[in-house]
Amino acid sequence: MRKHERRTEKLKNIKTSGIRCLFELSQNMTDLVNLGIGEPDFSPPKHVTEAAILALNEGKTHYSPSNGIPELREAIAEKYSREYRVSYAPDNEILVTVGATEAVAIALMALVNPGDDVLLPDPGFVCYKPAVLLAGGNPVPIPMKLKDGFKPDFETVTSLITDRSRVIIINSPNNPTGSVMTYDELKTLGKIAVENDLIVISDEVYEKITYDQTKHYCFATFPDQRERTIVVNSFSKTYAMTGLRVGYALGPKELISSMTLAQQFVVASVNSPAQYAATAALEGDQKFIANMVSEFDIRRRLICNGLNETKGFRCNLPEGAFYVFPNIEDFETKSLDFSQFLAKEARVVTTPGSAFGRQGEGFLRLSYSTSSENINEALHRIEQATQKLRI
Secondary structure, rough: OOOOOOOHHHHHHOOOOHHHHHHHHHOOOOOOOOOOOOOOOOOOOOHHHHHHHHHHHHHOOOOOOOOOOOOHHHHHHHHHHHHHHOOOOOOEEEEEEEHHHHHHHHHHHOOOOOEEEEEEEEEEOOOOHHHHHOOOOEEEEEEEHHHHHOHHHHHHHHHHHHOOEEEEEOOOOOOOOOOOOHHHHHHHHHHHHHOOOOOOEOOOOOOOEEEEOOOOOOOOHOOOOOHHHEEEEEEEOOOOHHOOOEEEEEEHHHHHHHHHHHHHHHHHHHHHHHHHHHHHHHHHHHHHHHHHHHHHHHHHHHHHHHOOOOOOOEEEOOEEOOOOEEEOHHHHHHHHHHHHHHHHHHOOOOOOHHOOOOOHEEEEEEEOOOHHHHHHHHHHHHHHHHHHOOO
C-alpha cells in the first residue's frame, strides 16, 4: 500500500505562525504579561451582547442565508453610504463572513488561478501568504521598509508586476507596523492597479483605530476602484468582538457572487446570533469606539516612550491599529530568538517581526491592547532583562 503523506504539497510550503510558536512557548509559563495578542481588551458594548442574547432567546439559532442576514447586510450598506458615500447593493454586493480572515481567504479562492501572482505587504498580516498558497497562487511580497514609513515604494511595486499578476492586497492601517497610507499614496496605488488590471483586496479592519489627525480612506472610493476592489472589514477590532467571528466583504456583484459560492461550501453561513449582535453594533451608539481609541492612544504613547527609553530599542509612534513595531537590530539577534528570550527571562510575550515577512526581521510587534498597568510592568521587566545583554 502506498504510504500517504501527512501533508499536501500546499501545506508543506506553509510554516507554523510565529505568533503560534510564542503562544505555545508561553503555555506552561506563569506570571506572564502578554503583549502578543492582537485583540482589544475591552468587552463589546452592552447593546451588542444583549442583541446576541435576545437572538438566542428568540430561537434565532438556525442557518442564515449564505451571504448573511438581510438586516446586517442592509446595515453595512447604510454604513458605507453614510461614512464613505459609496453605494453597495445589500442583496448581491455584500457578503457576511466568519471574520475578515475568511473574507480574504475566499476572495483569493474566487480570484486566483494556479500560478497567478498575488502582491502582498511585507511586513504584513500573517494569514495573507498562507491564504495565497492555499488558493494556488504565488505570493509576491512588496518590501515595506522603515525608511519609507513601512509603506510601499511605488517604483518597487511596479517592478514586481508581471503578466502573471492578478491581485494586490493592501492593509491600511497596517498590522503589524501601525502605518496608515495617505490619500495621495492610496490614489497612486490605485492608478497602478488600473494600469495593470489588478484586482485589489483592501483589508480595512482597523479603519476606526487611527490617532491624532490621521485619516483612513476607503479604497473603493478612489477613481475607477469600486469595480475592481473587494473591501474587507470586520467587527472584531472596532467593537471588540473578536470571538464572535463576524466580518464582511463588499465589492461588485460578479466578484461577491463568486465569493458567496465558495462560502456555501466552506462554512455554509455565519453564526446567526453573532450576526444580530453585529447588526446592533452598527445601529447602536458609537461612543464606545471613540472611548476605546482614546484609551489606546494613551497606551500607544506610554509603550513607545518606554521602549525608546530602554537601551537597544528604537520605536516610531504608530499612526493606527494597536501595535508598536520597534527596531531591535542593536541587540544583534534574530527576532524569534529575542522574543523567546523576553518570554523566558522577562515573562513578557511579544511577536517576532519575522512572523510578518522577511522585512520584519530586526523588529518586534508589541500590542498595547492591554492595560497601562500591564504595559508599565512589561516595560520594567524588559528593561531588567535586557540589561543582561551586551549591546
